[in-house]
Amino acid sequence: MGKIGVITDVHGNIAALTAILGYFDGICCDEIIHTGDIVDIGPSSNECLQLLLSRQDVTLLLGNHDRDFALNEYTARKLSHVPTEHKKQVFETMTDGLRDKVRQFPLYTTRKCGQDTILFCHYAFKQQPFDITKYPFLDIVNPPSAEAFDAMFDGINCQAVFFGHKHEPCDITGKRIYVDVGSVGCYPEPFARGVVVEYDSSGWNYKRVAVPYDMSITREKLLNETACGEQLYDFYFMLNFKNK
Numbered sequence: 001m002g003k004i005g006v007i008t009d010v011h012g013n014i015a016a017l018t019a020i021l022g023y024f025d026g027i028c029c030d031e032i033i034h035t036g037d038i039v040d041i042g043p044s045s046n047e048c049l050q051l052l053l054s055r056q057d058v059t060l061l062l063g064n065h066d067r068d069f070a071l072n073e074y075t076a077r078k079l080s081h082v083p084t085e086h087k088k089q090v091f092e093t094m095t096d097g098l099r100d101k102v103r104q105f106p107l108y109t110t111r112k113c114g115q116d117t118i119l120f121c122h123y124a125f126k127q128q129p130f131d132i133t134k135y136p137f138l139d140i141v142n143p144p145s146a147e148a149f150d151a152m153f154d155g156i157n158c159q160a161v162f163f164g165h166k167h168e169p170c171d172i173t174g175k176r177i178y179v180d181v182g183s184v185g186c187y188p189e190p191f192a193r194g195v196v197v198e199y200d201s202s203g204w205n206y207k208r209v210a211v212p213y214d215m216s217i218t219r220e221k222l223l224n225e226t227a228c229g230e231q232l233y234d235f236y237f238m239l240n241f242k243n244k
Contacts, residue, residue, distance in 0.1 A: 004111065004197040005029040006120065006181050006206075008164025009063070010052075012042025012090070013185030016192035017051065019213035020184050027196065029057075033109065035164045035181065036063025036122030039090065039102075041082055041232060042185055043221035045069075046094050053101060062105040063122040063165070064137055069094065070102040071133065086228040107136055113199035116159035123165035124152035140166050146174030153178075162195065162206075169193070169208065179206065190215045 005024035010017045024032055034052060038060070039045035052058050065082075068074065074087035107130050108121035124138040141148040149172060153161055160177040169182030182193045191210035198205055223229045 002113075002199050003027065003029045004113075004199075005032040006035065006162050006195040006197060007032070007184040007193075008035040008122070008181045009037040009167055009183035010034065010042075010048050010185040011037055011040060011065070011183065012045035012048055013192075013215075013218050014042075014044035014047045014051070015213050015215060015218050016185045016187075017048050019211045020192040020194045020209075021051075021055075023192075023209060023211045024194070024196075029196065032058045033120050033162075034058060034060050035120055035162065036061045036105075037065045037164065038063070039069045039094070040065035040087060041090075043218065043226050043229075045090050046098075048185075049098055049102070050095065053098075059109055059120075060105050061109060061120060061122055062102070062107055062132070062136075064135075066102050066105060067132060067135070070099050070105075072099065082232065083228045086226060086232060089227040103132060110158060111197075113197065113204035114202055116204060117157060118160045118162065118197070118204070119153075119156060119158040120162050123163050124149070127155060137165070142166070144170050144172060144178070144180070146172050146178070149178045150174040150176075162197070182208075 007020055038049050052060055069091055072091060074084055074091050076082060076084045107125055108119055111118050125136045138152055162179045162181055164181050166180060167183035167186050170180040172178040181195045184192050184194055187193060190212055192213050193210050195206050195208055
């Protein structure tokens with residue numbers, strides 16, 4: 001039986017990331033897929049990116065915040081919860097050379113599990129030749145629905161999609177299965193969330209996991225060491241997920 005550990009949207013929360021990676025290692029996952037947004041918002045973006053890049057068993061996909069970092073685009077987007085001042089400070093703390101590595105992150109990846117093809121991505125994307133200089137992601141659907149996801153992923157040959165971006169987990173079945181993994185780093189409770197996909201030649205299934213961790217250091221660093229920390233506190237630790 002093969003195992004894939006899936007996480008998304010760590011957003012600079014090194015304590016949550018360390019906890020979920022330890023869990024995946026403990027159950028002997030064959031590989032780990034992070035579906036985008038390693039950096040920004042949280043206080044430890046550089047450490048999170050360095051840790052994930054150091055592992056040979058991790059596939060890293062591009063998220064919108066990762067893309068902004070790769071292009072050094074720190075001006076706040078319309079309706080964004082992350083102020084320009086904060087993004088600029090976070091990007092300035094990142095190690096030289098990491099932008100080139102992030103620019104190489106793919107937009108999506110697929111795995112064959114049983115007889116099905118599973119697509120992993122940050123969110124629904126524009127189906128055209130990928131150019132990182134052009135924003136690739138479609139607008140978030142709120143609330144999520146099978147009809148909306150069926151339309152956004154129309155024409156893609158897969159039987160299931162695992163993604164993130166909105167931070168809120170969902171499990172929806174339409175023409176295929178749609179699973180929002182839920183942010184591992186931005187969650188008001190002290191649990192690092194993820195998904196484990198198990199598969200063999202006959203089929204596959206998945207289960208959600210939540211690993212306890214001490215979030216006090218992350219809270220303190222966010223409030224005391226980052227620009228606009230108080231402004232971001234509610235988004236980072238409270239249920240305020242309406243705008244991305």
